[in-house]
Amino acid sequence: MDTTQLLKGVLDVAVLAVIRDDDGYGYDIVRRLRAAGIDEIGDASVYGTLRRLFAAGMLTSYVVPSEGGPHRKYYGINAQGRAMLAAHAADWNRFAQTMSTLLDEPVAPARVRKIGENK
């Protein structure tokens, strides 16, 4: 199954999750996501998501000059980002539970009598 569409819905949470403990810069975060098995998302999508989360006030950002190369822009999670991550994590767990239950034990369809059919 193509998980790209699924991932788009949860990319925000995924990005918040990989920087929950350590600040990271753009490609660093892409690398962490890939290491976690999220491989189908383009790097531009990750960078755009970082910018959107930053604009929404979930992240802090700072620029670090690097020796002999271009500067890097680091992102870190803040209190609001943590609160959102927690809320989304709870939502996700509940939703995933529901889905798992649904997929593991299909609900029997209600039986409907046809016309002329006797009990």
Add this chain to the structure above:
Amino acid sequence: MKTLSIDPAILTFAAAVRNALDDLPADDIDDLTDGLEADLSEQAADGRPALADPVAYADELRAAAGLAPRAAAGRAPLIDLALVRANLRHAPEDLARAIRSRPGLSAIADLLISMRPVWWTIRGLVLVGALTIEWLANSAQRVPLWLWIAASVGVVVSVQWGRGRWLPTRGRRAIPFVASVVAVLAIIPLYIGVTTYVSRQFAEVYSGAGFEPTGLQLDGTPITNVFAYGPDGELLTDVQLFDQEGNPLTVTGADFGGAVLDGYNEIGYYALIPRSSAPGAAGWNIYPLVSLDPAYFDADGLPTANNPTIESTPPFERTQPLVGATVPDGGEK
């Protein structure tokens, strides 16, 4: 930022990405692309796929950042129409407040408001004038009666509009306003048109064919009769006069078609006709012309049919004889 160690292809790609985002505010572009070169370099070092389409990359950045696509985003319009409309809608009240808050301006405004009927009148005249002046100037006629009537109607309609009457419900305010604007714009063209028309009318009066004096004149004054005296000082009759070209020297002018040359002088009405020796149209240069006898005029003081004639009264009974002149004597010299 040091860029020496960056692959030129990455620099080009990043520049192209920024270019594809250039409809966004500069801050947004910076937020989206700060550190892009570092990320791309590192990705290249990781052996990830080569750089692809910078526009698609920019679109992905933009979409993930929750910004509208470029096509839909467009540029902010140069003129915010909604704002302009709102300002215009409030302009009358704003202006009124500004004027009323100043006693001097307020007094002037009251005066102008009392004078509005004057403007309504002028507006009516200007609009009718603007519609007709070109025709009038080209026709070079006197102002015809119907135009006076039209002007009166225009004034009445304009004043009624000013009073809020004779207007459809829609356009109750727009029609008088548009009429005023058109009238203001028409004033200068109308002024030019009227000036042209008036100057043409004057030219018509002083040099037009209809008013050009004909016949004999002395210093611009028309001559009605000619009296010739012989060398002996006696009044001559049946004198035939011609000019240097051999044209009959008539007091009436060459194209005169009437049977009687009449008019008013200091004495009163006079009526002259050719002498009986050369009656009719050919006799206008045979002098002196004879007068219709006023004794036979009708009750209105005008000639009757077959009104008898008398010799016109000469200015002098005789003049002084000319010394040394040859006096004709019985047809011989």
